[in-house]
Each structure stands twice: as structure tokens, then as C-alpha cells.
Amino acid sequence: MTLSTPALALTLALALGGCQKAEDAAFGQKVRGYLLEHPEVLQEVADKLREKEKLAALKASAGAIQKHRAQLERDPRDFVANPRGKVTVVEFFDYRCGYCKTTAPEVVKLIQDNPDVRFVFKELPIFGEVSDTAARIAVSGPAKAKGLELYSRWMGEQALNDASVDRHLAAVGIDPAAARAAARSPAVSQHIADVRQLASALSIEGTPAFIVGDIMIPGADIAALKAAIIVAKAGDLKRPG
Numbered sequence: 001m002t003l004s005t006p007a008l009a010l011t012l013a014l015a016l017g018g019c020q021k022a023e024d025a026a027f028g029q030k031v032r033g034y035l036l037e038h039p040e041v042l043q044e045v046a047d048k049l050r051e052k053e054k055l056a057a058l059k060a061s062a063g064a065i066q067k068h069r070a071q072l073e074r075d076p077r078d079f080v081a082n083p084r085g086k087v088t089v090v091e092f093f094d095y096r097c098g099y100c101k102t103t104a105p106e107v108v109k110l111i112q113d114n115p116d117v118r119f120v121f122k123e124l125p126i127f128g129e130v131s132d133t134a135a136r137i138a139v140s141g142p143a144k145a146k147g148l149e150l151y152s153r154w155m156g157e158q159a160l161n162d163a164s165v166d167r168h169l170a171a172v173g174i175d176p177a178a179a180r181a182a183a184r185s186p187a188v189s190q191h192i193a194d195v196r197q198l199a200s201a202l203s204i205e206g207t208p209a210f211i212v213g214d215i216m217i218p219g220a221d222i223a224a225l226k227a228a229i230i231v232a233k234a235g236d237l238k239r240p241g
Contacts, residue, residue: 062214064202071198072211077139077191078120079147081111085118087232089225090211092199095134095154096127097207099220104155106222108148110229117229121147122195124207132192134165136183139191143179146172 065072073088091107093100111119123135134154137143143150153168154160166176182188199209202216210217212228213235 061202061216065211065214065216068198068201071194072122073118073120075120075194078122079138079144079151080121081119081148082115082117085114085116087116087212087229088118088120089229090120090122092122092124092195092204092207092209094125094127094131094207095138095157096131096160100208101155101158103208103220103222104152108152110226111148114229116233121151122198123192124195124199124204125192126207130161130165133162133180133183134160135192136188137165137169137179140179140182140185140188142174142182143169146174 072090089110107119110117121138123138125131125135138147138150149172150168153171154165157164157168169176169179202209202211204216204218206218208220210225210228212225213232215228215231217224217228
């Protein structure tokens with residue numbers, strides 16, 4: 001007979017609870033023997049605990065997302081693709097992040113295929129000086145006007161460096177020296193600092209991280225991102241026009 005998860009949890013508590021009566025100790029030995037013969041039961045308990053932890057984390061992140069909704073979705077300083085879209089996707093990313101580079105072509109395709117979906121780009125440089133420089137340039141005036149094109153170009157570089165940053169700026173008609181000068185403004189520094197603070201408030205520890213509605217998708221899980229967009233669109237259709 002396989003013990004149910006609640007019963008097993010209680011049994012483990014009894015068996016491992018320290019000082020015991022003789023009959024409790026004997027019972028504990030039987031449980032120990034059972035678990036040694038059926039290690040899959042312990043795996044079941046571990047899986048259940050992970051599910052509970054994941055649900056708790058999702059609830060916590062949903063609360064934080066709701067609290068910071070305006071800053072996430074409507075910060076006028078961010079570059080936004082499809083600004084008139086009704087459903088919003090937010091991406092926290094770094095131009096030198098390998099996983100971000102992997103997802104970038106899919107992100108661009110989603111933007112092109114879904115004009116009804118707003119994509120908000122949150123610059124979260126975590127991979128050193130070049131990342132920081134590119135992020136600062138991207139949110140400055142001249143470069144922001146070429147946001148999606150620069151995103152595609154910089155993400156397409158296997159190892160983005162200062163030379164390739166400038167090369168792609170020049171390719172889209174932006175003077176690299178002027179862009180770097182604009183990136184040093186206090187306003188840009190504040191913008192990047194605010195995004196970092198927002199990421200911390202949402203417990204985002206790496207890139208990429210996507211947010212759709214109240215759903216956070218950490219990592220390069222494009223399938224989950226597409227599913228979340230479908231769910232968000234369905235919810236939007238149910239709202240009165």
C-alpha cells in the first residue's frame with residue numbers, strides 16, 4: 001500500500017521527531033524500511049513540496065507585479081514596440097546574455113506577428129561595462145528611435161563589444177560619439193537605476209525575464225511566453241469594449 005502524501009508527511013514527522021516511545025520507535029523503523037524499499041515515495045513528497053514552493057513564489061510575484069504595474073508597463077522612458085497594442089509583454093534583458101540572444105529572434109517575430117501586443121523593453125545590464133554602455137545608449141534619444149533594429153543587431157552579435165556597438169549604431173545612421181555622450185546623462189543613469197530597483201522588487205535575479213499580465217516567465221521559455229500571450233489575449237477579448 002502506498003501512503004498518501006499527507007499521511008506520509010505525518011509519518012515522517014513521527015519517525016524523525018526525536019525522543020519517542022518504544023512503540024513509536026518501532027513504527028518509525030517500519031516506516032524507514034518502507035521508504036528504503038520505495039524511494040519513489042520520497043521523490044513524490046519532494047515534488048509536492050516543490051509545487052507548493054512554486055505556487056507560493058507565483059503568488060508573491062503576482063502581488064509584486066500588481067503593485068508595480070504602472071512602472072512595469074507604462075514608464076514613458078522605456079522603448080516600446082507596438083505601442084498601441086492592448087496586451088502588454090515586458091522583457092528584462094541584457095545584450096550580452098546568451099539566453100537573451102537565443103530568444104531575441106523569437107521576440108522580434110512575436111512583435112511582427114502580433115501588432116496587438118505591446119512589447120516593453122527593460123534594460124537590465126548585468127554582464128559588465130559593455131552591457132551597461134549598450135543599455136544606456138539604447139534608452140537615450142537618438143538610439144531609442146531605432147530601438148527594435150538595434151535590439152536585433154546587438155543581440156545578433158555573439159560577443160558584443162565596444163567596436164560592434166559603434167558599428168551597428170553607424171549602420172542605422174546614428175553617430176556613435178553623440179550616442180555615447182547622450183548615454184552619460186544623469187537622466188539615463190536614473191532610468192537604469194530605476195529598472196534595477198524594479199527588478200529587485202520583483203525578485204528577478206537573471207535575464208531574460210518576461211512578464212505578461214500577472215505571470216512571470218523567468219528564463220528563455222518562449223513556449224511559456226506564447227501561451228501567456230494567448231491567455232492574455234483571451235482575457236482581453238472578454239472585457240467590454
